[in-house]
Amino acid sequence: MVGKFISFEGPDGAGKTSVLQALLPQLQAHAQQAVVLTREPGGARISEKIRELILDPQNTEMDxxxxxxxxxxxxxxxxxxKILPALAKGAIVVCDRFVDSSVAYQGAGRQIGEDAVLAMNQFATAGVQPALTIxxxxxxxVGLARIQAHRQATQYDRLDRERLDFHERVRAAYLRLAQxxxxxxxxxxxxxxxxAVVAECLGVIQQTLGAQWQA
Ligand SMILES: Nc1ncnc2c1ncn2[C@@H]1O[C@H](COP(=O)(O)OP(=O)(O)OP(=O)(O)O)[C@@H](O)[C@H]1O
Ligand SMILES: [Mg+2]
Incomplete structure (x- = not known):
């Protein structure tokens, strides 16, 4: 792997997508290699189909x-x-959510066990991890209030409807992972x-890229 893999994580409404949109042009301007911005399912046809199953509000019986x-x-x-081929070409791959999201949302949010979810994902990724996770x-x-301010209730998908304590467990799991x-x-x-968030993220990425960042 010659590229650099960076993931962004955080609870719903933390600002991942907004920050990434603002960051992208700056990253492209300063990075020496191509920058690929992606998020699961990332346009992979099979991933899209799986995602539809997960988010379908009709799938109320999903275990x-x-x-x-x-x-x-x-x-x-x-x-x-998508990710591995881009990394193999030397790109900086920035992904909106990765394994930590599953550990936080499924492991802690749904309470099926953070270690079990991590182990399953280590099988799925064969151990590939981001070099940096912001x-x-x-x-x-705060995150939920931001989302509610910008969306109609009818636009919520199945996962959005979880209660506040679910989202508190998600955040607590993220804080544990970070620690x-x-x-x-x-x-x-x-x-x-x-x-301010964007500026901090840029500083962190600049440090991680080191010589691959040009002023
Ligand atoms: N720092 C911020 N201060 C105030 N509002 C913000 C901030 N960052 C993002 N927002 C607003 O909060 C809402 C959610 O932001 P965004 O969609 O980027 O979050 P997200 O982390 O990608 O959420 P999700 O996990 O649901 O995809 C948007 O309406 C966005 O404009
Ligand atoms: Mg988002």
Whole structure:
């Protein structure tokens, strides 16, 4: 692997997608290699189909372990079809959510066990991990309030409808992961203004890229 793999994580409404949109042109301007921005299912056809199953509001009978297995399967296909080939070409691949999301949402949120979900995902990824994970931290209520302010209730998918305690468990799991893996995961206070969050993220990425970053 010659490229650089970076993931963005955080609870719903933390600002991952907004930050990445703002970051992308700056990254493209300063990075020496191609920058690939992606998110699961990432346009991989099989991953898309799996994702439809997970998010379909009609699938109310979906078992929590089934959901976790489907996420891992979708991730695997996206990894193989998109992330690994881009890394092999030397690109900087920035992914909106990766394995940590499953550990937090399925492991802690759905309470099927963070270690079990991690182990399943290690099988799915064959151990591929981001070199850097930026964790955008917000209290669950802040993230949910941001989303509610910008969407109609009818646009919510099945996973959005979870209660606040679910999202609190998700955040707590992220904080545990960040504490356990400080060498990979950098926590940024995402309650700040978007511009401040973006600036901090750029600083962290610049440090990670080192000589691959040109002023
Ligand atoms: N730092 C910020 N301050 C205030 N509002 C923000 C900030 N960052 C993002 N927002 C707003 O919060 C909402 C959610 O942001 P965004 O979609 O980027 O979050 P996300 O982390 O990608 O969420 P999801 O996990 O649901 O995809 C958007 O309406 C966005 O404009
Ligand atoms: Mg998003």
């Amino acid at each position: 929590a372990r089934t959901e976790a297995l489907l996420y891992a399967a979708s991730r695997r296909q996206h990894l193989v079809e 964790y955008l931290d917000v209290p669950a209520a 356990q893996q400080p060498q990979r995961i950098v926590t940024i206070d995402a309650t700040q203004a978007l511009s």
